[in-house]
Amino acid sequence: MPEGKTGLVLFINFQFSNYQPLPAGIAAGFTAWVDTLEAAVYDHLNFNAGLLVAGPLLNALQAEEYHPALLRLRTLAASGQLGIIASPLDNNLVELSSRTDDFYYQLSNYAALAAMTFGVRSPSWEGIYCPQGRLSEHPRRSLGRVAAELNASPLLVVELEKPGTGDPGKDDSQSRIIILQEIAETLSYQAPVHLRYDAAGYKPGEVIGDVRGQGTGSVVVEVRLDFSRGPEEIAAGALCFEALAKELVEDPGIELLGFRDYLRRALGNGKVLDTRTPMPETTRHLLRDLEEQQGRLETQVLWNLRQRYPAAQDWLDLLGFGLADSTRRFEIMEELLSRYFPQTRLLAYRLLHRLRNLAYPDYFQEAAKYPKQQAILMLAQRLSRSQMALLNQRDPGQGMLEKRDWDRDGGQEMVISTERQELVVRPETGGVIYHRFVHPEVPVGSVELTYWIENRLKYGSGMDFTGYGALAVGDRNGWGESCVCFQTGESASPSIPAAIPRLEIEDSVIEGGGLEVRVSRREIHETEKGEAVVDIEQTYRLLDQDLEYRVRARVTPGHCQAFLGIGQPAAADGNPGEGRIQYIEHGSPTFSQGNTSRYLISPEEGADVRMTVRCEF
Numbered sequence: 084m085p086e087g088k089t090g091l092v093l094f095i096n097f098q099f100s101n102y103q104p105l106p107a108g109i110a111a112g113f114t115a116w117v118d119t120l121e122a123a124v125y126d127h128l129n130f131n132a133g134l135l136v137a138g139p140l141l142n143a144l145q146a147e148e149y150h151p152a153l154l155r156l157r158t159l160a161a162s163g164q165l166g167i168i169a170s171p172l173d174n175n176l177v178e179l180s181s182r183t184d185d186f187y188y189q190l191s192n193y194a195a196l197a198a199m200t201f202g203v204r205s206p207s208w209e210g211i212y213c214p215q216g217r218l219s220e221h222p223r224r225s226l227g228r229v230a231a232e233l234n235a236s237p238l239l240v241v242e243l244e245k246p247g248t249g250d251p252g253k254d255d256s257q258s259r260i261i262i263l264q265e266i267a268e269t270l271s272y273q274a275p276v277h278l279r280y281d282a283a284g285y286k287p288g289e290v291i292g293d294v295r296g297q298g299t300g301s302v303v304v305e306v307r308l309d310f311s312r313g314p315e316e317i318a319a320g321a322l323c324f325e326a327l328a329k330e331l332v333e334d335p336g337i338e339l340l341g342f343r344d345y346l347r348r349a350l351g352n353g354k355v356l357d358t359r360t361p362m363p364e365t366t367r368h369l370l371r372d373l374e375e376q377q378g379r380l381e382t383q384v385l386w387n388l389r390q391r392y393p394a395a396q397d398w399l400d401l402l403g404f405g406l407a408d409s410t411r412r413f414e415i416m417e418e419l420l421s422r423y424f425p426q427t428r429l430l431a432y433r434l435l436h437r438l439r440n441l442a443y444p445d446y447f448q449e450a451a452k453y454p455k456q457q458a459i460l461m462l463a464q465r466l467s468r469s470q471m472a473l474l475n476q477r478d479p480g481q482g483m484l485e486k487r488d489w490d491r492d493g494g495q496e497m498v499i500s501t502e503r504q505e506l507v508v509r510p511e512t513g514g515v516i517y518h519r520f521v522h523p524e525v526p527v528g529s530v531e532l533t534y535w536i537e538n539r540l541k542y543g544s545g546m547d548f549t550g551y552g553a554l555a556v557g558d559r560n561g562w563g564e565s566c567v568c569f570q571t572g573e574s575a576s577p578s579i580p581a582a583i584p585r586l587e588i589e590d591s592v593i594e595g596g597g598l599e600v601r602v603s604r605r606e607i608h609e610t611e612k613g614e615a616v617v618d619i620e621q622t623y624r625l626l627d628q629d630l631e632y633r634v635r636a637r638v639t640p641g642h643c644q645a646f647l648g649i650g651q652p653a654a655a656d657g658n659p660g661e662g663r664i665q666y667i668e669h670g671s672p673t674f675s676q677g678n679t680s681r682y683l684i685s686p687e688e689g690a691d692v693r694m695t696v697r698c699e700f
Contacts, residue, residue, distance in 0.1 A: 112317030
């Protein structure tokens with residue numbers, strides 16, 4: 084966006100309620116609006132607006148008397164300056180339905196009608212309009228899923244309860260919904276309506292002043308007209324809009340944007356639209372991770388039942404297919420666990436489900452609550468893994484090493500889990516991006532852990548597990564990231580990786596009950612004296628209460644000096660070869676992301692740095 088300008092998304096909303104016919108003589112008023120839109124599009128090349136014709140109105144306009152005006156509107160939609168916004172076909176209170184197929188019915192039928200009327204198919208929609216501003220998670224998630232099936236833009240246009248009374252980006256409920264959509268991995272964003280005007284009840288100059296009052300960001304302005312009104316009022320609204328469009332396109336401080344351009348700019352700046360205080364990135368990853376873990380646990384329950392009851396395999400397969408989208412999913416799992424498994428499994432599953440739901444952010448989440456939230460997630464993760472180990476007939480204390488996309492960034496991370504620790508390593512850099520440690524007081528066994536959590540889960544007197552889980556998070560690359568620089572004469576060159584790192588996994592149990600992951604890479608550097616090759620190997624090993632970190636590096640040939648730099652935790656006792664993370668309180672360890680030590684790489688001997696990170700409460 085040009086500096087100093089306000090990006091304005093102009094949203095024209097033609098509303099009409101169900102259960103009533105269009106007023107007599109409305110064709111002239113509708114034609115007047117088409118005349119106005121034609122003038123705006125053809126007279127001003129920089130005019131850009133989104134048009135919503137609500138589902139009930141679109142149905143009503145199929146009558147023969149409206150066909151000439153609709154044909155002209157179809158031509159305007161093809162111009163590229165007038166984007167079509169979809170809505171539910173019946174424009175009803177969609178949050179009252181708990182069936183996902185209702186949302187598909189509503190949007191797919193609108194899609195068919197809009198394609199026939201405007202010649203615009205669902206992939207070209209500018210967005211989807213939600214009639215109510217505070218839709219709960221289920222309708223938003225369902226709308227996002229259906230949009231994906233229709234290949235439609237995932238941008239949800241949401242009304243506010245009090246438009247024009249402040250910055251809607253500061254509305255906590257909106258931030259919360261965006262976060263829930265991210266956790267659900269549904270690509271659905273919302274663009275709040277900042278200012279809303281009745282089509283026949285405003286003065287263009289007032290709109291310009293209100294838009295400028297919003298600052299130089301992006302502003303969504305809705306001009307709304309209820310077609311249940313008489314033809315004279317609808318025609319008057321067209322004249323009023325004609326004057327507004329002329330002022331907007333001629334104002335040098337305003338740039339008209341389409342909804343999808345608005346979305347691209349917002350996401351291109353690394354933002355989700357108008358989120359005031361986003362949840363910490365790690366917390367979102369933990370919530371999504373826990374959702375997946377519970378899903379794997381449910382799948383494992385069905386698999387065990389298949390093995391025990393071969394005659395019921397077809398029925399269990401059918402149940403598994405329908406379970407994921409069922410509103411009775413939790414109840415079905417409760418019933419299966421109650422009938423076919425020990426009662427402690429049922430209690431553990433109920434606790435896991437309850438803890439996960441408690442960990443979602445509330446409407447007015449404060450930053451101070453996130454440590455409590457993360458501690459709940461850590462205990463829920465531990466409970467989930469202990470239950471999975473029982474179902475797999477595996478020792479829960481043995482530990483596990485997985486290669487998976489832990490943070491949903493498209494790459495694979497190494498995840499090492501033991502009884503008390505979990506470590507996530509990014510292979511590209513060898514850096515630690517997540518490290519958690521559970522207090523020694525927390526039981527290890529699945530049954531003991533279940534009752535331990537149950538006894539402390541007191542809803543009436545509050546709930547706080549922060550004393551039992553600790554977390555240290557590096558930056559995006561992690562505190563174990565290593566780099567190399569060369570000294571040749573008076574100059575030094577920074578490390579520039581020249582090859583994709585190769586990943587080697589040691590997935591066997593080693594002494595002390597820990598697991599080990601090794602990340603190796605080769606870097607090729609051009610120096611003043613020629614080419615130099617550096618081989619770096621980073622090894623992480625989880626022990627009972629320690630994390631052992633080792634870096635080995637070797638450089639060839641030997642015509643220059645090289646230094647290995649390692650970002651690491653704060654040194655203990657001034658010894659750079661040892662680090663210590665002491666968890667004074669949850670989420671606030673003695674930890675320094677900016678602490679980097681340099682070690683000389685000798686061509687003859689290489690460099691071998693070993694560091695032990697001690698986790699203490």
